[in-house]
Amino acid sequence: MNSISDIFSTREAIPLAMDKEHVTDQDIRIVEANETNVKELTHIDYTDDEEKKVVRKIDAIVLLIFACIYMFQYLDKIALSYAAIFGLRTDLKLVGQQYSWASSVFYFGQFAFEWVGIYLLHKLPIKQVVGVSIVVWGAIMMCLAAANNFAGLATVRFFLGLAEGAVAPAFVILTSFWWKKKEQPIRVATFVSANAMAQIVGALLLYGCGSIKTAAIKGFRISFLLAGAITILLGVTFLIVIPLTPATAWFLNPRQREIAVYRVARERASFQHTQFDTQQAWATFKDPRLYLVFFWAVLVCMTSVVIFGSIVINGLGFSPFRTLVIGLPGPALQLTTIWLGALGTRFFPNRRGVIQCLLILPPWTGCIMMYALPYSNKWALTGGYWLATCNSSVFVVNMSLIASNFKGHTRKTIVSFAYFIGYCVGSIVGPQMFLATESPTYPTAMKACISLYAVYILAQAAYLVLSYYENKRRDKLAAEGDESAVPRPASDEDNRTDLEDLSFRYVL
Template identity: 40%
Template sequence: MTSSIEKDVQVDSVPNRSEDEGQVEYFVDPEEEKKVVRKIDLYVMPALVIVFFFQFLDKQTINYAAVFGMQTDLHLSGSGFSWAITLYYFGQLASQYPSAYFISRFKVVRIVGITIAAWGACEMLIASTQNFGGLGTVRFFLGWFEGAASPGFVIITSNWYRRREHPARVAWWESCSGLSQIIGAVLMYLIGQANHLAIASWRVMYLVCGGATMLIGVCFAIFMPTDTTTAWFLKPDERRIATERLALDRSTRDRSSFNLEQVKEALMDPQTFLLFLEGLFICIPSAILKFSSLVISGFGFNKFQTMLVGLPAGAIQIITIWVAALGMQYTRDLRCFWGMVLSLAPLAGSICLLTLPASDKWGIVVATWFAACSSSLMVVSLSLAASNVKGNTKKSTVSAIFFVAYCTGCIISPQLWQAPDAPRYVKGCISSIVSWALLIITYAAHYLVLWRENVRRDRLQLENQLRENAEGVDIPEKEAHVGVSIDSDMTDRQDMKFRYTL
């Protein structure tokens, strides 16, 4: 049955279909579009930012708990802490296939809201654990429920925004990685100062963060509209504009169907392989985010000093994220270039962390700040995925594959940062340096693959236009306004008028 909101969109939208199957002419007034985008920014972006903030805050908690007695209280000896981190990503890896299926089969907003609420519940359960077995089990299921969140956010962003808008919008919610580092450290510092708590301060931190995340997840699932056609904060005509402007970008809306052919196309697409490598190389060095507090404390800082001197790391994350976002927004087809440039910051930090003398404590601290600033690279790769992959099932499949690589990198990473190697963690530093160098090469390859495909499509389009002119076929005067029907489910490979963002 068609909802009343969908009826409004269908009645108000009367596109002129071209002779090409699936091609539709849309006319969206730029001033009206700006007003609609402002409304979407006002209602959709805060919801995404708040949810992602609490998710990142939860992820950071184990970093702070490590220096506030968790390892002693739970009897984590040897590699116990490293395995506690790794088990989280085993859970996330195991959930990628079912997450991809459910995201493509049901409304992505509902799936994300439910899993975020379940994530918060697991976070609270960590406060009750008494040994490695309990901690490892809960962290596995914590990773399982996180599996749908990040791929879901990529899809939600592409369901509301045009491709040129993706970098800045991805940056808004990805900035929460840095913001959570700052607020999380301050919160742990304040909780740690309390002297008369009935339970350990790190357990209180988990209860506070997990409870807030659970509440936010429930609210997101209930109040967040599924797409532009069900946006309760837009008037019927605004919903039409919000929907048609995506069609101008040759985008299609969220569908509740699973297409096996699109899965096959995703697996055969070289872009999928390149995104996989990017996810892997970004995340192999990721353990520094979880071990930075241990690294800093290992060079003579007490637990309260460790919380404070780690604060600038969050600020650097935010700055580099916005350098990436604004750089991609105000330069044309240079997203891969920005990825290469921004890889230099964590590469330099990792080299300094490996080579600076142990007596240079503040040099080591600054090195950890830069070695951990990888979120800007997630913005680059996620914006490439959001802008360049079309087709409901293909989009969810490629997102899942990217996060399989993400999980794989995060599984490998903690095993390279073992307690016997503290505080220098030589193996972890060397692996990070190699990963950043390989990431730069991968971005260059990604650019070349997409550039060659765009050139090929331009050549084919020119040949078709010359043939049509020779045959006396009229070329539409308003070709710039031609999009693909928002109800179609064409992939980027099927839609030959689609051009990839580089």
């Protein structure tokens, strides 16, 4: 097996959490197995209309199923939030910080399995690994219905994280199979939007299950069973419907399959740069940008309030059923800000740092409202919570910046992995800021979130300043006659890092 970085390198073709490039041995094996060798597709002529038709078909089948899977994967993560107000905490006799640890332990499992998942993705067909993982996580999701104490809940949550550990990197690879780089930001926004939709679906699911009064088990347990069963169905659908690659897409005709393979392959045509470069690694570890990217992920995940959302609203005096309905504007606002971020990066591609800082303002304002307003002002506090949930949009811009500003196989691999580690660290630590004794407004957590958003803006500003002055330095070299510093299009065959390639300019 090649190095672990070989799998992570596939992220270069996808913006951020979905930005990875370079065809791996896995890609080559799959394409050759389907009698369509990318290397033989030296040139294919096709019109824009032909390509658009191919993309529309891919979006209608592949993107739709991918988004549904993303939605239920996120629903598994936030299921506790809804179950908490329908008897989970009392039924399982959760005390102190046990609810918070039940949330955090999921990410211990996800991080622990990541290494095994990477190995499996490299040695086995990706489609089968993903499909089986989805079915297994659906089955484990159903096991949540059987938990009767904290130990049982934490154990199932840990294994749920294990089951989902291979899915995120697999989707990174699969996305690079189907869409070109310029098409990927909108698809990433679609995936992140599916997370917001999961909150709406979860609320409606609990509303329906909670309305059942004659069942032998409580409604929140029925919701676990139902969500798990639907997840299993999605896994089976994935295995049946999603092709291994565009080369075997059943919904494309032979001509369209060739177009689908070639249009992506020509962006990922270099097979040379799959080895771990120690010089690139050392230079990356000395670069402060690496640590700023790591802290982006930590800070954004630590400030997530979604897992405690139902507890917040319910604690303001609303019934469980009204809590679900009152919480729905939050995901709607998330969808709005996600697409504002995605469209902002498209229309203002060199103002992404500014866009991120602007997107921080709504959740920052929401946390300030939740911290400063009196408990008696319940509707204003609810509005503050809605705003506080709107930090998902930052992930889309994070992905876009990482995709554009880090060059070189090993360097991009390390940066992508650092972001993932930051994501896990933030998701583990964040719930611990919400002290059970401070429910429902959690002043300590809100005060921490306010401070962390300020630190995030400083980290973003530091990144922009470093990049801005480096661009200025290179512009000066070019103006003084240094040909190596003159901006020019990047080459797929060029494995120099952004630190080495003076013709490279950072996106701000």
